[in-house]
Amino acid sequence: MALRSINLPGIGTKYELVTDKDDTIAIFFLKNGNIQMYTLPHDEHTPCVAELTTAEARRLGTIMTGAIMEADKESVEIAFSALSDLRISIHTYVIGKAMAGRCIEDLQIRAKTGVTIIAVSRGDKNIVNPPPSFMFQEGDAVVAIGETDQLKTFERECMVG
Amino acid sequence: MEGLIIALFVCLVLLIITKSFSWPVIPFYIIAGIALGVSGLNIVQVSExxxxxxxxxxxxxxxxMGLEIKPDRILSNQKTFFSSGLIDLNINMVIGFLAAYxxxxxxxxxxVIAAAFFISSTAMTVASLVENKKxxxxxxETIVWMMVFEDIVLIIFLTLLSTSINNPLGFIAKIAVILLAFYLIAHFGKKLIRKAINRDDELPVFLTFAAVVIIAFGSKAIGVPETLMxxxxxxxxxxxDAAAFEAQARPFKDVFLIIFFVFFGISVDFTGGVPVLLIVALSILAIISKLVSGLxxxxxxxxSKRSGIEIWANTIGRGEFSIALAAxxxxxxxxxxxxxxxxxxxxVGSFTAKYSEPLQDLFARSRKRKTDRLPAENSETIP
Incomplete structure (x- = not known):
């Protein structure tokens, strides 16, 4: 994959990407705020073009990062492309023996891993924003939010613990 | 004042019509100006x-134009920039000059005619590349760099034309001092300027307007060419922060430039025995000479000569800078x-830009026919 970008005076910024299969995609951020996207298959001479507004481009972008719905059933990653590509993952876990009977405060989840528990589902009851004194029980489903790396740490440090 | 009202109204109508057909609007302002002014109905006069x-x-x-010139970008594209720019310059300037002479x-x-003959309209070229999705x-890219090269030639040209005065030393000293001042302001005031131009009140827009107008009319007052300054x-x-300044200056440029075009048309005088045929011939030559340089x-x-046709098709239109030189x-x-x-x-340029592909095919076919014909003639002679 070869990516190159260039600033064209009077027009805007051009990004050109040649894929491994030799197809070319060129994206132009125009001065008027719109975006033109060209795709050129390797065996063709005339490209196809679509002109997008900023909002449309952002939507397309999120679809292409696969962020809106990461197929993995227990986690969702949300990307905010306007905020310098901020990515947040939301993951669900089922509490095992290691964490049962302890509360959020003495596990020091946020201090140790950076992850925040934002909801707990116990039986048919949901607790949103559980307090630090909240005591986990085996079989609780928890929703944790953080960066992918932080969630990995959480899995390693707390879940197995 | 009535004249200005009529001119503005006509421009508004023209703008709406041309935009809905995505035609280039500059020639229509000038045609409208000619129709309203000295050479036409004479209902609008140039006023103060x-x-x-x-x-x-x-x-x-x-x-x-100054905001768009960024030396570091040019240096990163030297090869295309100079080879295309120099060919464009030499061919068109020489043909234009000789023809006029x-x-x-x-x-x-x-x-002056040679320079106007040489310089394509950046505005029309860029708009047609974007609108025709090319x-x-x-x-x-080559075309865009050619436009930048032309702009720089224009600056050099303006410099040469304006330095022909009696006291060149004092004049150059004055310019040097002002340029140094600009550099120092931009260099040491960078943070302050960036902060000011990005505020969300009326400061950025007024700062842009006032600074440009003060510099222009101030330069005039002290006898320095305001264009260069x-x-x-x-x-x-x-x-x-070029982008922020562009955003603030754009409305002023767009509005006043329309008035500039239409009143340029109004002031054009075709009545005084102008050799119309010769002038039309010069215009046709302007199209041909860009074909030569484009190829x-x-x-x-x-x-590839096909690329040359594409370049030609997009750079035929002369526009704002040619008019500026004339004015x-x-x-x-x-x-x-x-x-x-x-x-x-x-x-002509707006049509060639739109239909550059059939033009290329036409060109390729005519070349093919020529090469086809050669062996055919040979085969006739052999038996």
Whole structure:
């Protein structure tokens, strides 16, 4: 994959990407705020073009990062492309023996891993924003939010613990 | 004042019509101006207020051009930039100059015509590349760099034309001091300027307007060419936050430039025995000479004459800069020649830009026929 970008005076910024299969995609951020996207298959001479507004481009972008719905059933990653590509993952876990009977405060989840528990589902009851004194029980489903790396740490440090 | 009202109304109608068909609008302003002015119905006269507005249009056009000039970008594209630019310059300047001189213009007049003949309209070219969705073509980049090269030639040209005065030393000293001041302001005031231009109150827009107008009319007052100073000011500010300044200056440029175009048309005088045929011939030559330079650039830069046709098709239209040269340095007859050239080339150019592909095919076919014919003739002679 070869990516190159260039600033064209009077027009805007051009990004050109040649894929491994030799197809070319060129994206132009125009001065008027719109975006033109060209795709050129390797065996063709005339490209196809679509002109997008900023909002449309952002939507397309999120679809292409696969962020809106990461197929993995227990986690969702949300990307905010306007905020310098901020990515947040939301993951669900089922509490095992290691964490049962302890509360959020003495596990020091946020201090140790950076992850925040934002909801707990116990039986048919949901607790949103559980307090630090909240005591986990085996079989609780928890929703944790953080960066992918932080969630990995959480899995390693707390879940197995 | 009634004149200005009529002119503004006509421009508004023209703008709405041309935009809905995505035609180039500059030639229509000039045609409308000619129809309203001295050469036509003579219902609108140039007035003090129209001259002032036109001057603002010119100043903001040049300021905007200055903002776009970023030396570091040019240096990263040296090869294409110089080879395409120099071919474009040499062929068109020489043909334009010789043609004008042979027709019977004086030396200075011929120089002004040659420059106007050479310089394509950046505005029309860029708009047609975007609107005809041609940005991905490899020729597009070459075309864009050609436009930048032309802008720089224009600056050099303006410098040469304005330094021909009695006290060159004092004049150059004055310019040097002002340029140094611009540089120092942009360099040491960078943070402050960036902060000011990005506020969300009325400060950025007024700062832009006032600074440009003060520099332009201030330069005039102390006897320094305002055109150059405004460009230099733009280039200096480009190192602070070019995009923000462009956003603020754009409305002024857009509005006053329309007034500039229409009143240029109004002031054009075709009544004083202008050799219309010769002027039309000059305009047609302007199209042909860009074909010659385009083919050569296509061959040198992209190794293909087809690319040359594409380059030609997109750079035929002369526009804002040619008119600016005419308004600044043209005698009445030079102005009418340039006006005709802008009208003819820009209308032809808008069609060639739209239909460049069939043009290329036509070109390729005609070449093929030629090469086909050669062996055919040979085979006839062999038996």
């Amino acid at each position: 207020s129209s001259t002032f507005f036109s001057e603002l249009g010119l100043i903001f056009l040049l300021f905007f 042979i027709i019977g213009f004086t030396l200075t007049e011929s120089l 940005l991905m073509m490899r020729e597009s 405004v460009i230099a000011f733009g280039t200096a500010l480009a190192s602070t 050569l650039i296509g061959k040198v830069v992209h190794g 600044l340095y043209g005698s009445p007859i030079v102005s009418s020649a340039i006006a005709a050239m802008v009208i003819i080339t820009s209308i």
